[in-house]
Amino acid sequence: FLAALANTAGFFVAFPFAGRGGVEQYLTAVNNSLALIGAALLLEGALQFRGHLSPRRWRFGLLLIPLFIAVAWVFRLDPVARHLAHDVLSAPLMLAVALVMVWRTNGPAFRVYGLAALFPALVGLVLLYRGWWALRVTLDPSLSIDAPRAIAFLVVMLCLMGWTFGITVACYFRAHLSTLQLAIEDVLTGLPNRRYIDETLRRTLRRAKRHAEHFAVLLVDLNDFKQVNDRFGHQAGDALLVEVARRLRGFLREADFAGRLGGDEFLVIVHGVGDGVSARSARERLRAALDGPLEVCGEPVAVRVAVGVALWPAQGESADALMRVADADMYVDKTGHS
Structure with missing residues (x-):
């Protein structure tokens, strides 16, 4: 929820001011900061969903927030460098979300969690592609970042909807498993009933x-x-x-x-x-x-x-x-x- 809120807030803050000179660069920095924070929160949510709880991890995550803000601020004036820096940080986070969702699963669980993992994996791959293209643009200024940027925007928007659907199915699947488990398991001892x-x-x-x-x-x-x-x-x-x-x-x-x-x-x-x-x-x-x-x-x-x-x-x-x-x-x- 927090990840979606961060990404949505960043989009609606920056989008109305697109192309408006000096204001745009600051709101773009805000948007990128929130997008990076949202990716980190998404990874934390996936870890907690799969049962990997750790109070210490929150402290490490809080240390990343100033880094994300600094990166977004430093590269706010250069679109190519901004995309490169953003994608270098975001792509591994999104691929990690996909990996966490399918880690040590098999059978029906792999298929259900794999559906949820598909969408962050696609986002991660597209961000890698855009980052690679941004690197090419820095080496060859005659190239344009516009097409990869548009593709990435479209894929991210579609995958956000797909992720919502996938995680809903995963939640339903886990609730169904819990119900089945209660039907065959002794609540006190955890042994079969x-x-x-x-x-x-x-x-x-x-x-x-x-x-x-x-x-x-x-x-x-x-x-x-x-x-x-x-x-x-x-x-x-x-x-x-x-x-x-x-x-x-x-x-x-x-x-x-x-x-x-x-x-x-x-x-x-x-x-x-x-x-x-x-x-x-x-x-x-x-x-x-x-x-x-x-x-x-x-x-x-x-x-x-x-x-x-x-x-x-x-x-x-x-x-x-x-x-x-x-x-x-x-x-x-x-x-x-x-």
Whole structure:
């Protein structure tokens, strides 16, 4: 918004006075200053939009403002030098905006963010062209800067409209992703929720039946979780759940899966577990990863979990059957460790 405001303000300040002698040179300097500041703000906006936040970057950006004003003022009387200086500064900023928008994206995100990136990339390329032409004019005064200047003006105006459309689509796409994420993600822990767990378990069963891939379902329950809530409050209980989720992520291998069923119960799918020995090993590895002290409200709390295991297909061939076996085994484990 600030970038668009700076560019628009610069245009409307300078345009009515075009060709009016002494006034024009000063308003042109104002216009170029605002255009350079607008390009820098556009880059900052793109960085923030993609999640690259940095308070220190603002201080660096503020240092650029006097530079932009000085450049616009020094070259206000020479159109060719003015375009050259402006484009040398603006073109890299616009190309950087395009790069930031598509950085580390793929699939649908690349296509959506790429649409937004297309327009600043075009502006950057056109400014490079105009800057290159301005350099040629300084070497050969018989050439004219008028045609490249007109082309650049037209492209910039069209690309400003295109950028507005592209960033609107990108905002809608990100909002849509956030909505989808909320539908499958547990808000507190960030792990998949019950809905996504059920879907993943169904997919895992279909793949296992198709390829005869053994796997185990492990149910995890926190021992004495109610006492933590009663003693320290629900905020402490939430902190405990978040820490358990963090430890769960550390336990998972690339092909494994974990989600929060609800309350203090979690589900883990571990692939490559096909017999009792490997099941016991998976249980103890998971217990070792989750058990351990945690500081809550300045006091140490011992995290202890009960783990139930069910093997596919030996102990169940459906999701319900596996859940029943794992739940019963978890109860046995809980009573045995209480």
